[in-house]
Amino acid sequence: MKRSWFYQAGLLAAAGLVLWFFVSNTAQNLESRKIASGFGFLAREAGFEIGETTFLAYGAADTYLRALGVGLANTFRVALIGVVFATVLGTLIGLARLSSNWLVAKLAAVYVEVMRNIPLLVQLFFWYAIISENLPGPRDALSPLPGVFLSNRGIALPLPVAHAAYGWILGALVLGIAGAIGATLWARARQAATGAQLPSGWIGLGLALGLPLAVFHAFGAPLAWDTPELSGFNFTGGAALTPEFAALLGGLSIYTAAFIAEIVRAGVLAVDKGQFEAADSLGLPRRRAMRLVILPQALRLIVPPMTSQYLNLTKNSSLAVAIGYPDLVSIANTTMNQTGQAIEGIGIIMLVYLTISLSISACMNWYNARIALRGGAR
């Protein structure tokens, strides 16, 4: 016992010594080479423009800190939407691969094998080239729908002009969703008590969509569109989706979906065949058997590896540098180059990704604990 304590303390001291050596040596080298250090640069004017911003407004006169914030917001935007897309697409492909339809199953298999075996960076270049090389310039943009323009500057979409009613509609939507959840809980309690089933899904959908629609009409259906128009070099007005964002989002979603598909397939296949048969013999319809018996068991196997995929997608979004999407790494790189403070910059990048990754892990672990076997030894 005593000896083990001695070794542990020795190891800790050695690790501390190594760390101290690196930190002090770096500081000394920076000092002797007259390289600026410290985080004071964060408050200085950045002086460069950023192509697209999420939530935060930004101009060249803003600080480096704000520029990094814009980069972080851009990373979040692509990662969040990417996770949703990849999950939906991956689940569909994974289930398709289990389909009894030969063609569907084989197509899904080809998708998985092709997408997960080509490096992501190559795929990003591919999608970016497809968009910027094949689409026409803004002056002869394609217009598949009125007000929607497709060009090598991206997709320009019409946006509803803000109206006082929209706040109320949003409120109605929240209320509707709350109502839907209430209806589901009530239907569940009723079924437990009486055995009678209610179509709670349809009732919920009706509440969630019906309430906002009713409010919309009560206000006299106010709808005006801010349509994009070609003025000078580019489209102005409406909303725009840049080719860089589209290529990055598409590339990340499609690539990660291939891995998610395999995880979903593995999860479903791992559920014992007897469970299907047991559900059948109880007389449960196939869809309800899937939802009530198979999926809850499959999820326990799916969630932990899925967490890894979400983390991968978020970290892979740093490949944005290559195709010019202004994510955190891209902005931090520019900042480092202009201030020369690579160590601080790398430190910020590492800290931010660590924080994001640990947060995702924490959320997924919480979810995993919720769906895990109750009372099981953990």
Next chain:
Amino acid sequence: MRTIARVAGAIALAFAAGAAQAQSTLDAVQKKGFVQCGVNGGALAGFSAPDSKGVWKGIDVDVCRGIAAAVFGDANKVRYTPLTAQQRFTALQSGEIDVLSRNTTWTVTRDASLGINFAGVSYYDGQGFMVPKKLNVKSAKQLNGATVCVQPGTTTELNLADYFRANRMTFKPVVIETLPEVLNAYFSGRCDVFTTDVSGLVSTRGSRAPTPADHVILPEVISKEPLGPAVRHGDDKWFDIVKWSLFAMIEAEEMGLTSKNIEQQALGKDPAVQRFAGATGDIGKMLGLDNRWALNIIKQVGNYGESFEAHLKPLGFDRGINALWKDGGLMYAPPIR
């Protein structure tokens, strides 16, 4: 992947003990037997680009070759590290390269805060704009609302934002790190405008555009961009060698010394030429080099004018402000005596 290079640089800084300080760059270079020179990895024709045989050519490359000729008497004892705009300073700071000769603008921020010193100017440049002819743009003042392709971490990126701000115009930047990728974006029409130093515009238009005549360079030059080699701060001896190797090339042009005639001229009676070629005096020794250092540079690499003729003239560059001072340009070397 760029980040990997940066992390590596940071780690190198953590490891590089006082050793790098104790041993001078000249000693280290002589010991390993070659000069490690950081050049433009984007293959910027005329400045640094490998030819069809894989041999690096250009005036930035000639600066490296000149240093090798001065140190070793052999201009070929150079190894090249191709760098992006973002990697270049970390590579120099961490000791990965001995000299950075990569069309890099000399600014006070870089000189004072990056731990590097600029050793002179090898090309006086300025930032300009290139647009497709079919857009019918005649002046940079008409660029309001344009999408502009630019490389990150450059003075170009900052001047661009300044220029549009000063003229109350807006623009959308598309920021891509590597030169080939940013040029692809411009030539495929993703951007309306490509901006970099005018030399870069002329060079890429001549060597990369599918049809060079389809692109025009606008008349406005919005900044001063003196490009030159840089070394690490704190090694004055090496700084002197790099500085005077460049000056020797400029001085030789002024003295009429070329790779063809310098050996002959060295035998003549002109005391300035004899001093330059190392036949008399001990300038080389003062620099810690062989006394024939300058003769070796000119004989093997050529003078500044020869380098310009060989690499930049064919691409359509004029001497312009890069002519010698006596011809109305800015190229001026302090006396070599």
